[in-house]
Amino acid sequence: MSKNKKLVESITSRDxxxxxxxxxxxLKAELMDYSNTQGFIIxxxxxxxxxxxxxxxxxxxxxxxxxxxxxxxxxxPESLFQKEKDHVSGFAPETAMVTxxxxxxxxxxxxxxxxSEVLFGTHYSKIVKSYRDLPKMYNQWCSVVxxxxxxxxxxxxxxxxxxxxxxxxxxxxEAKKETHQMLEVYDKLGKELLAIPFVTGRxxxxxxxxxxxxxxxxxxxxxxxxxxxSGTSHYxxxxxxxxxxxxxxxxxxxxxYAYQTSWGVSxxxxxxxxxxxxxDNGLVLPPYVAPTQVVIVPIRPNEEVLSAVKQIxxxxxxxxxxxxxxxxxxxxxxxxxxxxxxxxLRIEIGPRDLENGQVVVTFRHNYEKHTVALTDLHKFVxxxxxxxxxxxxxxxxxxxxxxxxxxxxxxxxxAFLKQGGYIKMSTCGEEAEIQIKEETGxxxxxxxxxxxxxxxxxxxxxxxxxxxxxxxxx
Amino acid sequence: MSKNKKLVESITSRDxxxxxxxxxxxLKAELMDYSNTQGFIIxxxxxxxxxxxxxxxxxxxxxxxxxxxxxxxxxxPESLFQKEKDHVSGFAPETAMVTxxxxxxxxxxxxxxxxSEVLFGTHYSKIVKSYRDLPKMYNQWCSVVxxxxxxxxxxxxxxxxxxxxxxxxxxxxEAKKETHQMLEVYDKLGKELLAIPFVTGRxxxxxxxxxxxxxxxxxxxxxxxxxxxSGTSHYxxxxxxxxxxxxxxxxxxxxxYAYQTSWGVSxxxxxxxxxxxxxDNGLVLPPYVAPTQVVIVPIRPNEEVLSAVKQIxxxxxxxxxxxxxxxxxxxxxxxxxxxxxxxxLRIEIGPRDLENGQVVVTFRHNYEKHTVALTDLHKFVxxxxxxxxxxxxxxxxxxxxxxxxxxxxxxxxxAFLKQGGYIKMSTCGEEAEIQIKEETGxxxxxxxxxxxxxxxxxxxxxxxxxxxxxxxxx
Numbered sequence: 020m021s022k023n024k025k026l027v028e029s030i031t032s033r034d035x036x037x038x039x040x041x042x043x044x045x046l047k048a049e050l051m052d053y054s055n056t057q058g059f060i061i062x063x064x065x066x067x068x069x070x071x072x073x074x075x076x077x078x079x080x081x082x083x084x085x086x087x088x089x090x091x092x093x094x095x096p097e098s099l100f101q102k103e104k105d106h107v108s109g110f111a112p113e114t115a116m117v118t119x120x121x122x123x124x125x126x127x128x129x130x131x132x133x134x135s136e137v138l139f140g141t142h143y144s145k146i147v148k149s150y151r152d153l154p155k156m157y158n159q160w161c162s163v164v165x166x167x168x169x170x171x172x173x174x175x176x177x178x179x180x181x182x183x184x185x186x187x188x189x190x191x192x193e194a195k196k197e198t199h200q201m202l203e204v205y206d207k208l209g210k211e212l213l214a215i216p217f218v219t220g221r222x223x224x225x226x227x228x229x230x231x232x233x234x235x236x237x238x239x240x241x242x243x244x245x246x247x248x249s250g251t252s253h254y255x256x257x258x259x260x261x262x263x264x265x266x267x268x269x270x271x272x273x274x275x276y277a278y279q280t281s282w283g284v285s286x287x288x289x290x291x292x293x294x295x296x297x298x299d300n301g302l303v304l305p306p307y308v309a310p311t312q313v314v315i316v317p318i319r320p321n322e323e324v325l326s327a328v329k330q331i332x333x334x335x336x337x338x339x340x341x342x343x344x345x346x347x348x349x350x351x352x353x354x355x356x357x358x359x360x361x362x363x364l365r366i367e368i369g370p371r372d373l374e375n376g377q378v379v380v381t382f383r384h385n386y387e388k389h390t391v392a393l394t395d396l397h398k399f400v401x402x403x404x405x406x407x408x409x410x411x412x413x414x415x416x417x418x419x420x421x422x423x424x425x426x427x428x429x430x431x432x433x434a435f436l437k438q439g440g441y442i443k444m445s446t447c448g449e450e451a452e453i454q455i456k457e458e459t460g461x462x463x464x465x466x467x468x469x470x471x472x473x474x475x476x477x478x479x480x481x482x483x484x485x486x487x488x489x490x491x492x493x
Numbered sequence: 494m495s496k497n498k499k500l501v502e503s504i505t506s507r508d509x510x511x512x513x514x515x516x517x518x519x520l521k522a523e524l525m526d527y528s529n530t531q532g533f534i535i536x537x538x539x540x541x542x543x544x545x546x547x548x549x550x551x552x553x554x555x556x557x558x559x560x561x562x563x564x565x566x567x568x569x570p571e572s573l574f575q576k577e578k579d580h581v582s583g584f585a586p587e588t589a590m591v592t593x594x595x596x597x598x599x600x601x602x603x604x605x606x607x608x609s610e611v612l613f614g615t616h617y618s619k620i621v622k623s624y625r626d627l628p629k630m631y632n633q634w635c636s637v638v639x640x641x642x643x644x645x646x647x648x649x650x651x652x653x654x655x656x657x658x659x660x661x662x663x664x665x666x667e668a669k670k671e672t673h674q675m676l677e678v679y680d681k682l683g684k685e686l687l688a689i690p691f692v693t694g695r696x697x698x699x700x701x702x703x704x705x706x707x708x709x710x711x712x713x714x715x716x717x718x719x720x721x722x723s724g725t726s727h728y729x730x731x732x733x734x735x736x737x738x739x740x741x742x743x744x745x746x747x748x749x750y751a752y753q754t755s756w757g758v759s760x761x762x763x764x765x766x767x768x769x770x771x772x773d774n775g776l777v778l779p780p781y782v783a784p785t786q787v788v789i790v791p792i793r794p795n796e797e798v799l800s801a802v803k804q805i806x807x808x809x810x811x812x813x814x815x816x817x818x819x820x821x822x823x824x825x826x827x828x829x830x831x832x833x834x835x836x837x838l839r840i841e842i843g844p845r846d847l848e849n850g851q852v853v854v855t856f857r858h859n860y861e862k863h864t865v866a867l868t869d870l871h872k873f874v875x876x877x878x879x880x881x882x883x884x885x886x887x888x889x890x891x892x893x894x895x896x897x898x899x900x901x902x903x904x905x906x907x908a909f910l911k912q913g914g915y916i917k918m919s920t921c922g923e924e925a926e927i928q929i930k931e932e933t934g935x936x937x938x939x940x941x942x943x944x945x946x947x948x949x950x951x952x953x954x955x956x957x958x959x960x961x962x963x964x965x966x967x
Contacts, residue, residue: 092528115603
C-alpha cells in the first residue's frame with residue numbers, strides 16, 4: 020500500500036457519513052485544527068487563505084458601493100448592551116463576560132462582542148448631527164464570540180471571523196435600498212468567487228434577526244440536502260435610532276430619527292465551499308477563491324526539469340497563485356496531498372515531458388488530464404480556471420434545482436424532506452411554520468416572491484398567504 | 494471669523510502643549526474617537542485606512558519572505574497561559590479574564606490574548622514532527638488586550654490592533670536570521686511607506702520581551718524629542734520549545750528541540766506618523782500610506798467644471814486614491830478640513846482655471862502651490878507624491894540626526910536630555926541603566942554597534958562595556 024493510498028483512505032466517504040466526512044476533511048486538508056480553548060478553532064494557512072480571498076473580493080465590492088472600514092472595541096459594557104431589549108434578549112444567553120483582570124475585579128461586567136450594533140449605534144449618535152453627515156456606511160472585519168453549546172468547524176463555533184456592515188441613512192427608502200444592495204453583493208460573491216448558487220429572500224418573522232424589522236438571507240444547498248444560511252442583511256427602520264438617539268437636522272432644519280441597516284457574512288462560507296464542492300478525495304476549491312490555484316510537481320527532476328519548473332512558475336505567477344512542491348516526498352503522495360487540499364490545477368513535468376516541450380495538467384474538479392504544449396500553457400491555465408469555475412457553478416446549480424421540490428400536501432412535504440433538498444410550500448404563516456419545525460425539523464429558509472402553490476395551507480387547512488422555501492438546515 | 498479659521502483654532506499649538514496637540518489632532522482629524530468602553534478606542538475610517546495600507550504593505554513583504562497568515566483563538570485557558578514562567582510573570586497583571594457567560598460560570602478562567610506565543614507554541618508542538626515540517630513561518634493579524642492603567646490614542650490602550658509573527662526553525666542560526674530579517678522588513682516599512690527613519694538595534698536585558706533571549710526593536714524620534722518603540726523582533730532560542738515540547742526528527746532520525754522567533758508591529762505606528770510629521774494645521778500623511786492621496790475641490794462649480802472634475806478623477810484613479818469633495822461646504826472650510834486630515838495633495842479647479850486649461854495643486858507638507866496644465870497633471874501628481882515622500886523622510890531624518898547627542902559625562906547627558914532627543918553614552922551595563930532611569934526617566938532604547946565613547950561609564954565610574962542609545966520614551 021502506497022503512502023498516498025493511506026492518506027486518502029483516512030477520510031470517511033461522503034455518502035457513507037457526511038458529518039464524519041466533513042470533520043475528516045477539515046482536519047486532513049489542514050483547513051483548521053482544534054485548539055486548547057474548548058469550542059475555539061485554529062484557522063490554518065489554507066482556511067485563513069480562503070477567508071483572505073473572500074475579504075479581498077468583498078473589500079473591493081464594499082469600496083465600489085461607497086463603504087469604509089472601521090474598527091470598534093472588542094468589549095461592550097453590560098449596561099450599554101442592554102439598551103435595545105429585543106437585541107439583548109436574542110444574545111444575552113450566549114455572551115462571554117470579562118469580570119476581572121490579573122489584579123482587580125471590574126466594577127461593570129464587559130461583554131465580548133457577539134455583534135456590534137450597540138457600538139455602532141452609540142458612535143453614530145455622536146457623529147451624526149446633520150443631513151450633511153449622512154449616509155454613513157461603515158464595515159468592520161473582526162471576530163465575535165457567542166457561547167454555543169455544540170460546535171462544528173466553520174459552521175458553529177464559540178468564536179468566528181466575519182464582517183459586519185452597519186449603515187445609517189436619512190430615509191427609510193434609502194436604508195431599504197442598502198439592505199437589498201448588500202444582499203445582491205453577497206449573491207454576486209457566490210456567483211463570481213465561490214461558485215455557489217444562493218437562493219436569496221426575506222426571512223419570516225420567526226427567523227429574523229433580534230431587533231431587526233426585516234432580515235434577508237442568502238441560503239445554499241449542501242451535498243447532503245441540508246440548507247446553510249450563508250449571510251444576512253437586515254433593515255432596522257429607526258428602532259435602534261430611537262434606542263440610541265441617532266437624530267439629525269434635515270435640510271429644513273427639523274430634527275429626525277435616522278434609519279439603519281446591518282449585514283454580514285462569516286467564515287461559515289468556508290463550510291459552504293467544503294460541503295457544496297468537496298468529494299471523497301478531499302476539498303475541491305473554486306479556482307478564484309483558492310489560495311493556491313496551480314501546483315507544479317516535478318517528476319524525477321534533473322537540472323533541466325528544475326530550471327523549466329522555475330521558468331513555468333515565473334511565467335504563471337504574473338496572473339495566478341502558484342506553488343512548486345519540490346519537497347522530497349513521492350509524486351503520488353504529493354498528488355494525494357494537493358487533491359486533499361483542493362488545488363484546482365496540477366501541473367506535472369518530468370524529463371520526458373520536457374523533451375517533448377509539454378506538461379501534463381490535471382483538473383481537480385473532474386480529474387481530467389490534458390497534455391499541454393509549454394508554449395500554450397499560460398493561456399490553457401487561464402481558460403482552464405475560467406471553465407472550471409463555470410462548470411463548478413453549473414454543477415452546484417444543477418444539484419440545487421434538481422433537489423428543489425414543490426409540495427402541495429403535508430405528506431408530500433414529508434416525503435421530499437426524506438430525500439433532502441429545498442421544498443416549496445404555500446402556508447398560512449407562523450402557526451404552520453412552528454408545527455412543521457416541531458414535527459419534521461425543517462425550518463423556513465426564505466419567503467419566495469412566487470405565486471401560491473395551493474389555495475389553503477397543507478398543514479393547518481387555513482388560507483395560504485405566502486410561498487416559503489423550507490429545508491432542514493445547519 | 495470664517496468657519497475654517499474656527500476649525501484650525503480648535504487645535505492646541507504643537508510647541509505649546511505637545512500632548513494636548515496630539516489628542517486634539519487625533520479627534521479633529523477623525524482618526525479615532527473614544528468609546529463607551531473605558532480605555533478602548535474606535536478606529537474611524539481615516540485611522541483604520543492608514544492601518545489597512547500598513548497591512549497591505551506588510552502582507553506583501555511577509556509573502557515575499559515566505560510567511561503565511563493564520564488565525565488563533567482570542568481566548569487562552571489560564572493553565573495554558575502559565576506554562577512559560579517568564580512570559581506569564583510579564584503579562585499576568587495586565588490580563589483580562591472571562592469567567593462567566595450569560596448562563597453559567599466557567600470551570601476555568603479564560604484570558605483574552607495579550608499576545609499569542611502560548612497558542613502558537615501549542616499548535617507547533619502538534620504539527621511539527623519532522624525536519625520536513627520546518628520551517629513554519631506564520632503571522633496573525635488580530636487585536637490584543639492588555640489592561641493598561643493610563644491610555645493614550647494609538648500609543649497605549651487596553652486593546653490594540655497588531656500583527657504577530659511566530660516562526661519555528663530547525664536551527665538557532667536560521668531562527669536568528671529570521672529575527673534580523675523581520676527587523677529589516679520593519680525598517681524598510683519606515684523608509685518606503687511611513688517616511689520615518691528608524692534606529693534599529695538590540696534591547697538591553699532589562700528592556701527585552703518576557704521570555705525572549707534577545708529582543709530587537711525599531712525606535713523613532715518624535716517631534717517633542719521623545720522616542721517611540723515602534724516594533725520588535727524576538728529570538729527565543731529553544732526556551733519555549735522546551736516549555737511547549739516542540740520537537741522534530743532531524744534527517745539523521747534524532748529528536749531535537751526547535752528554535753523560535755516572534756515579531757510584531759501595532760497601531761502604535763499611527764501614533765508615530767502623527768508625532769513625526771504632523772503640524773499645527775493637523776495631520777501630515779506620507780503619500781504612500783495616505784488613504785486619500787489627492788482631494789479635488791471644485792471652486793464655484795458650473796457644469797463644465799463638474800464634468801472636468803469627473804474626468805480628472807477618472808484619469809488619476811488609475812494609480813492614485815482620489816476623493817472629490819463636492820459637498821455644499823465652503824472651499825475654505827474644505828481646505829482646512831483636508832489639511833487637518835493630512836491629505837497629501839489638494840487640487841482646486843474653478844471656471845477661470847478651466848478656461849486656462851489648468852488647475853492649482855497644493856502640497857500638504859510644505860504648503861507649496863503650483864499651477865499645473867491639465868495635460869501634465871497625471872505626471873505632476875506621480876512625481877509630486879514621490880518628491881513629497883522623499884522630502885518628508887529627509888526632514889524626519891534631519892530632525893533625528895540633529896537631535897542625536899553623544900554624552901561623555903553624566904552632566905552632559907542630563908543637559909542633552911533637557912533639550913530632548915537621542916543620547917549616546919557608553920555604560921557599564923544594567924547598574925547604570927537602572928540609576929539613569931530612576932534619576933532622569935530616560936531608558937535604554939537600543940544597544941548600538943558602535944565604538945565606546947569613553948573608557949569608563951560616566952554614571953558608575955566602572956569600565957564601560959557598550960554604547961547605548963538613551964531617550965525618554967512613550
